[in-house]
Amino acid sequence: MSQQTRNQIIRAAEVLFARKGYAATSVREITEAAGVNIAAVNYHFGSKENLLIEILDRVVSPVNAERLKLLDELEAQDTPSVEDVLSAFLFPDLRILDELRRRDPELPRFVSRMYSEGSEFMSRVKGHQFGEIQDRFLAAFGNVLPHLNREEIEWRLHCVVGIVLYLFAGVDVPGVGSLAGPDPERTLTRLLNVSSPMMSAPLPVRED
Amino acid sequence: MSQQTRNQIIRAAEVLFARKGYAATSVREITEAAGVNIAAVNYHFGSKENLLIEILDRVVSPVNAERLKLLDELEAQDTPSVEDVLSAFLFPDLRILDELRRRDPELPRFVSRMYSEGSEFMSRVKGHQFGEIQDRFLAAFGNVLPHLNREEIEWRLHCVVGIVLYLFAGVDVPGVGSLAGPDPERTLTRLLNVSSPMMSAPLPVRED
DNA sequence: ATCCGAATCAAACATATGTTTTAAACAAAC
DNA sequence: GTTTGTTTAAAACATATGTTTGATTCGGAT
Numbered sequence: 001m002s003q004q005t006r007n008q009i010i011r012a013a014e015v016l017f018a019r020k021g022y023a024a025t026s027v028r029e030i031t032e033a034a035g036v037n038i039a040a041v042n043y044h045f046g047s048k049e050n051l052l053i054e055i056l057d058r059v060v061s062p063v064n065a066e067r068l069k070l071l072d073e074l075e076a077q078d079t080p081s082v083e084d085v086l087s088a089f090l091f092p093d094l095r096i097l098d099e100l101r102r103r104d105p106e107l108p109r110f111v112s113r114m115y116s117e118g119s120e121f122m123s124r125v126k127g128h129q130f131g132e133i134q135d136r137f138l139a140a141f142g143n144v145l146p147h148l149n150r151e152e153i154e155w156r157l158h159c160v161v162g163i164v165l166y167l168f169a170g171v172d173v174p175g176v177g178s179l180a181g182p183d184p185e186r187t188l189t190r191l192l193n194v195s196s197p198m199m200s201a202p203l204p205v206r207e208d
Numbered sequence: 209m210s211q212q213t214r215n216q217i218i219r220a221a222e223v224l225f226a227r228k229g230y231a232a233t234s235v236r237e238i239t240e241a242a243g244v245n246i247a248a249v250n251y252h253f254g255s256k257e258n259l260l261i262e263i264l265d266r267v268v269s270p271v272n273a274e275r276l277k278l279l280d281e282l283e284a285q286d287t288p289s290v291e292d293v294l295s296a297f298l299f300p301d302l303r304i305l306d307e308l309r310r311r312d313p314e315l316p317r318f319v320s321r322m323y324s325e326g327s328e329f330m331s332r333v334k335g336h337q338f339g340e341i342q343d344r345f346l347a348a349f350g351n352v353l354p355h356l357n358r359e360e361i362e363w364r365l366h367c368v369v370g371i372v373l374y375l376f377a378g379v380d381v382p383g384v385g386s387l388a389g390p391d392p393e394r395t396l397t398r399l400l401n402v403s404s405p406m407m408s409a410p411l412p413v414r415e416d
Numbered sequence: 417a418t419c420c421g422a423a424t425c426a427a428a429c430a431t432a433t434g435t436t437t438t439a440a441a442c443a444a445a446c
Numbered sequence: 447g448t449t450t451g452t453t454t455a456a457a458a459c460a461t462a463t464g465t466t467t468g469a470t471t472c473g474g475a476t
Contacts, residue, residue, distance in 0.1 A: 002452075002453055002454090005453080005454085021229070021231055021324075021325055023229055023231035023232035024231035024325075026432075026433065026434080027433080027434060027435085028432085028433080028434090036454080037453095037454055037455055037456080038434095038435095038455090038456085038457095039435080039436080039437090039454080039455075039456090040453090040454075040455095041434090041435095042434080042435055042436075043453075043454085044453095047434080047435080048434065048435090109324075112324055113324050113325070115324075115377070116229075116317075116320055116321050116323075116324035116325065116377060117229055117321070117324065117325065155398065156402055158374065159371045159374070159402055161374065162370045162371040162372075162373065162374025162375070162377075163367045163370040163371060164370075165370065165373075165374060166366065166367070166369065166370025166373060166374075167370070169323070169324060169370075189412055190363065190412070192412075193409055193411070193412045194364055194367055194406045194407075194409050195406070196409075197405040197406060197408075197409045198402045198403070198405060198406040199402075200405075201401055201402050201404075201405045203401070204397055204398070204400075204401045210422075210423055210424090213423080213424085234462075234463065234464080235463080235464060235465085236462085236463080236464090244424085245423095245424055245425050245426080246425085246426085246464095246465095247424075247425075247426090247465080247466080247467090248423090248424075248425095249464090249465095250464075250465055250466075251423075251424085252423095255464080255465080256464065256465090
């Protein structure tokens with residue numbers, strides 16, 4: 001079966017994209033690392049760009065699906081707390097972060113890179129992937145944070161996203177450990193512990 | 209004077225690096241946008257990589273210098289608050305963010321890109337640039353947050369950095385405005401309003 | 417006016433890039 | 447055993463890349 005070649009390419013490309021970025025990684029590097037022929041990428045994926053899209057999709061789609069499932073469960077039963085909604089938003093990320101890191105320590109950077117490196121077309125992919133997520137969670141946060149307007153909630157949620165992306169990026173300033181510790185449970189606890197007061201903080205008093 | 213050619217190259221390269229990333233931007237694009245000869249980059253800067261270093265330095269150094277100056281002033285007088293230290297950390301970023309945005313709306317992304325796109329050698333640059341900053345501010349936060357150990361403070365400060373980087377990255381998910389509004393003062397207010405409770409939050413109770 | 421170093425230019429260099437091609441190898445079905 | 451469709455292989459393709467060269471232009475000091 002040729003599925004093996006596909007997977008080898010994907011595995012090699014993920015790590016290289018994470019380590020060097022999409023633009024700086026050549027098809028030759030990918031195929032050599034994967035131990036397959038140079039033409040395999042174009043044969044199996046059509047183009048280097050398609051390969052990127054497929055890789056991105058494979059990692060992002062399950063995460064967002066899990067997010068929506070958790071939120072559904074949350075809203076099905078009783079009235080959730082801020083921590084509950086935050087947890088539904090953050091937990092899938094930490095799960096995939098841990099999974100990626102087990103596969104390769106540098107792999108999580110792939111996610112954060114795609115957000116910075118993204119070109120025009122990558123923006124469309126993101127909009128498609130995260131449109132529903134955003135709507136659903138903004139509504140959910142609106143219910144548990146009635147003292148904040150939608151625009152403020154949106155702004156703060158983006159702060160959370162910023163932290164999460166930094167989590168995936170890891171830290172490469174020497175002498176500093178990563179934001180994400182070895183224990184995902186503990187990282188979630190810490191994340192909730194700081195992001196919850198951040199989301200819940202009262203509006204500043206406007207002095208006009 | 210040839211200083212003009214240098215500046216034209218820098219200005220063009222900044223925007224292109226911000227828009228497309230370093231690796232995806234060619235020297236030809238830069239020189240064409242700058243209206244100078246193709247050889248000018250190598251003549252004036254030695255290499256494309258040197259050009260990047262110089263650009264990065266010109267934007268990061270003043271910011272960190274201002275940070276240290278504000279912190280010095282703060283520690284010279286009376287006992288500062290969490291907001292004070294946070295403000296000294298964040299204000300220079302917002303100033304440069306505003307300045308960059310005035311020059312070109314896409315320019316701020318340059319900063320965030322350099323953090324994700326960075327290769328091995330870029331890591332050394334960062335370590336050199338931010339080593340002192342980190343030490344000084346960790347100590348300052350340690351004084352105003354006596355209930356937190358150094359490791360926790362470091363972790364939370366990195367959360368703040370994550371938010372700031374997202375600030376510079378802007379948001380390119382369609383239908384969503386940027387984290388940084390048009391008014392830097394207001395952005396600082398909002399930032400302090402959420403990051404202050406985040407930094408000050410009590411430690412979670414460990415249930416062992 | 418002349419000279420000299422600095423700056424610009426067009427052209428070429430060597431190499432790396434993503435992709436395509438053509439043929440060979442392979443596996444399964446008949 | 448032959449045939450059919452799919453996968454791999456080596457080579458070539460066309461182009462884009464960062465950089466260098468050598469001639470030319472320019473500006474200010476002698």
